[in-house]
Amino acid sequence: MNIIMQIRRIVLISVLALGAVSLLLILLGISPLTIGITLAKGSIFSWLKFNHVLSVWIPLLLCSCGLLFTFRAGLWNIGVEGQVICGAIGATLVLRLDNTGLPPAALLSLALFSSFLAGGLWGALAGLLKTKGGVNEIFGGLGLNFVAQGAVLWLILGPWKRAGMASMSGTDLFPRELWMWIPPGWRVAPAAMVLVIIIFLLTSLILNASQFGLKIKAAGFNPQASRLFGIRPGLVGFTAMSIGGGLAGLAGGVQVSCVYHRLIPSISSGYGYLALLVVMLAGYKVTPVPIICLLFACLAAGSIQLPITLQIDSSLSGVIQGALVLSGLLVYGLQQGKSRGH
């Protein structure tokens, strides 16, 4: 598809979604311009606020990369939310170890690796339910999400409870030396930034320019035909689920080691589900994903200002995100209909 058509599509989607949301706001007697300015002020007008945007962008992009693998394999990995939680649990497990004698840097790396492993295992479990048990991955994943949420509550209120009293605000903070290094005046760890950029480049490389990427695509696009080329679609799907889960788990690990420095009940912050919307809006393509992640992160970070300055519920950002995805699907549908010659 040529560039002009792509641009036309992007403009069409934005005009449709923003037009619909603006209309709604005008009907409610709220000026869309004020909302726009507030959102921008809360996200990109200051270094500190932009840091907040980046701290959303990092886990969102990690989850999206994981989902690119599973979508490419033709699987709906709704379990991504639980995989983020499991990754967070995996990282906390390592960071709570006493007397390991390891230097903090090694322990932090080990924690991130453990989060990848834990998320990957959770993803693999959903993959196993699908390939061996014939359980639809949407419901297997959903069930595992509920289990992960239950597990994190149990850990925080039970075995890992705060010294003295269990509290919904989370576990005790880790010792200072186990906080990922953040430069003064920053809010995001440079290490996490580097990590996420490397992961994105690797994802892009694997999916678009490797034999394994081609296998995933073949197994997702036409499992029956892929068998003729010696590809085992079940195995490929299982691997994609494991990698996708691992990357989502890494997002959880980053949240624990770089942002909260403890385990909290809402550790996933819904980034897993949001990432599903990101990848859908990207039309399941790799290149637009980081840009859409940035846009969604700006909306999420900017919306924190809404209740404070305008007494408007912050879920407005979710409305804008949802409207964008829905008009994206509408525009894809209309253009496909046209190209089929209706």
Added chain:
Amino acid sequence: MEVSIPSLVAAILVMAAPLVLAALGETLTEKAGVVNLSLDGTILLGAMSGFVIASESQSVLLGFIAAACTGASVGAVLAIIGVRLGQSQVAVGFALTFLCRDLAYFLGNPYARQQGPQLETLQIPILSKIPFLGEAFFSHSAIVYVSLLAIPGCYYFLYHTRQGLILRSVGENPDGCWARGINPLRVQILYTVIGGGLVGLAGAAFSLAVKPGWGHPQGCEGIGWIALALVIFGGWNPIRVAAGAYFFGMLQLLGIYFQDYFTTIPPQIFQVAPFPLMIFALILINLGHKSRNQKLTGWIKLFSGRPPNWLGKTYKQT
């Protein structure tokens, strides 16, 4: 706490009423071959619109009508993009789930934690005086009776009327229907809208009867996913689907009772526990169905079902 069997049965019927409505709505939609994944968001949006309209007009009935219309409109959006334009129904439904949820929180914000009207208990004359049965079945709010009547109603419609036959055949073989002069797309769109209406009604059943009021969170989050799972594992049969809904109501109720008995375990665990328990009960049934164990099959047949042949696929007119 005093626990008697009739009051327990009554509580389960109330708890499960919205779930029954939502799951039956989805059963109709899926039988016609369309997956409406947006249930969790639609229920919230229905709950919000029902509560807001009922508060503004001081009429519970108007609230229920508004909620049904809201759910039907969400169904219509899915029908346009997912059926008419042939986009992935799962994708559209998923996007709608989150759009509706956030829209509900955003629009309902001024009404959060406010007093509002709610459905009154409607004692059925004479019948409610029967010992045991009266308390269990005949002294509820109107929406509970609606949910009870909807189960045989839905079954009768699907399996004993001509319209029901058309609905099912569109879900099985749209090409065949087209050849017989039925427009499959029109049927699919119709039942996506009607099913959506029932789901919207389920939302109002929460905000105007079962868990009165509106807030962020409302308390009905997650139910939509359970309803979706029920339809699949209930084998697309209205009666089995409803049985699953009552089972889930029982799990929720047990959670509330156990909370008082096991004070050492944090109550949050009991609030979350029914969800994984339900999904895994369903998965076990599904796995058991696949095994070749002869002893099991007889029992498991109760829960088995075959999906409509055309479920989730896009029908293209040729």
